[in-house]
Amino acid sequence: MDAFRSLLEPDETERLRLQQAVEQYAQGFIQQLPTLPAFVAQPDMGAGLLEAPIQEEPIAIEEALQLLQKQVDTPGINSASGNHLGYIPGGSLYTSALGDYLAAVTNKYAGIFFSAPGAVRMENMLLRWMAGMIGFPEDTAGNLTSGGSIASLIALATARDAQKITSRMIPDAVVYMTAHAHHCLDKALRIAGLGECPVRHIEMDAAYRMSPQALEKAILADKASGLTPWLVIASAGTTDVGAVDPLQDLAHLAKKHGLWYHVDAAYGGFFALAASGKAKLKGIELADSVVMDPHKGLFIPYGSGAVLIKNAKQLGETHHYQANYMQDTLSSLGEVSPADVSPELSKHFRGLRIWLPLQLHGVKAFRIALEEKLFLAQYAYNKLQYMPGFETPVAPALSVVIFRYKPKAGIEANAFNQNLIHEVQQDGRVFMSSTKLGEAYMLRMAILSFRTHQDTIDTALQVLQEKAAALEEQAAVKASVERY
Known part of the structure; x- marks a missing residue:
């Protein structure tokens, strides 16, 4: 009967070993966050997880964590990253994880x-x-x-x-x-x-x-x-x-x-x-x-x-x-x-x-963090107003900034902005999303991660400028080739 009783009840030594492995993984993830991409477009989109089906015999914690890292935590949006500026970001407080x-x-x-x-x-x-x-x-x-x-x-x-x-x-x-x-x-x-x-x-x-x-x-x-x-x-x-x-x-x-x-x-x-x-x-x-x-x-x-x-x-x-x-x-x-x-x-x-x-x-820490998000939205809005080519139809009420790029004459704006957000996402340094206001294709910067700070916004604005300039150059080259 003891053999049956022990199958799902690891002893203290085993519990500590498992916990140490998991905590080491968690600490490594948090330490790497500042350098991890905000979005990874992985071709198989985590399908490798299916190659390790649920089976009769157990696998080692190291193997399980490796699958988690490669197939679950890497592809798609890095929701824990301060560089996640798309949709409305969710939080990932470490102390909350301890509560869970x-x-x-x-x-x-x-x-x-x-x-x-x-x-x-x-x-x-x-x-x-x-x-x-x-x-x-x-x-x-x-x-x-x-x-x-x-x-x-x-x-x-x-x-x-x-x-x-x-x-x-x-x-x-x-x-x-x-x-x-x-x-x-x-x-x-x-x-x-x-x-x-x-x-x-x-x-x-x-x-x-x-x-x-x-x-x-x-x-x-x-x-x-x-x-x-x-x-x-x-x-x-x-x-x-x-x-x-x-x-x-x-x-x-x-x-x-x-x-x-x-x-x-x-x-x-x-x-x-x-x-x-x-x-x-x-x-x-x-x-x-x-x-x-x-x-x-x-x-x-x-x-x-x-x-x-x-x-x-x-x-x-x-x-x-x-x-x-x-x-x-x-x-x-x-x-x-x-x-x-x-x-x-x-x-x-x-x-x-x-x-x-x-x-x-x-509570004071949360109050300060929320004030920072409101400040950062206004900061981004003010910067975008003076960035050549960008237009901001409405000032942010809270921490969402809505904007678009107005390309040179002859370039269709909606298609350009759709390409722009695609290039930003594929770049991976920051993640932003899009929406539509009427028939206008718009870009969104949603600022609500406690890990998002002014340097994050500066990086986002830099990426936007780089990608917009590259797309306009590509359009100019294409137009030149078509003329000749």
């Missing part, structure tokens, strides 16, 4: 208060801290989720029930957002059974913010047509350009017309920690629900979202469940069990990956 390690070793089931009262208290404490940060009341309820998508689903399902939107009403129940609202919101509406709701994409101003005047006009028109306006979704940091909608004005309109007011602050919410960021989020405290992602503005690794909802009673009514086998868990001594306010029953102890860094670094 401890959460996995102790394996606390954090879904029910009865099972892990300390873990649930920790997660609820973090949610109350977040609520206080954005001016929500102390009795706000919420959930630590895997990300903004599940957080949005929780919020919109709760809003549906609070507004008493039944299945018969759905074709006439109108939702309002801009065309720049994150696609996870459309997905959440569909999953919540609201896919047939009419969705009005409200006009935006020159800074790509929702127009309050256009919103009220649309609400009044829908009411006059016998429809039921019920939900306004504002953005506090859009993915495309980082815009913050006029949160206060939209809140007043939602209240005036009896609509649920949801703010998607998955990207921008934690800028409330920074003095200059908090001013830009004025009005977020008036929302009925807010989504904000620790794996963005708190630099926590991917898999860390949060939803905050003022109507705690409705949140519980929408997501609660009962089962005979759970009868021992009903008493929670005033603490909300995460399983009662979320689609999830089984869940990872996510709170430890957030709580440990906050305790070990202190």
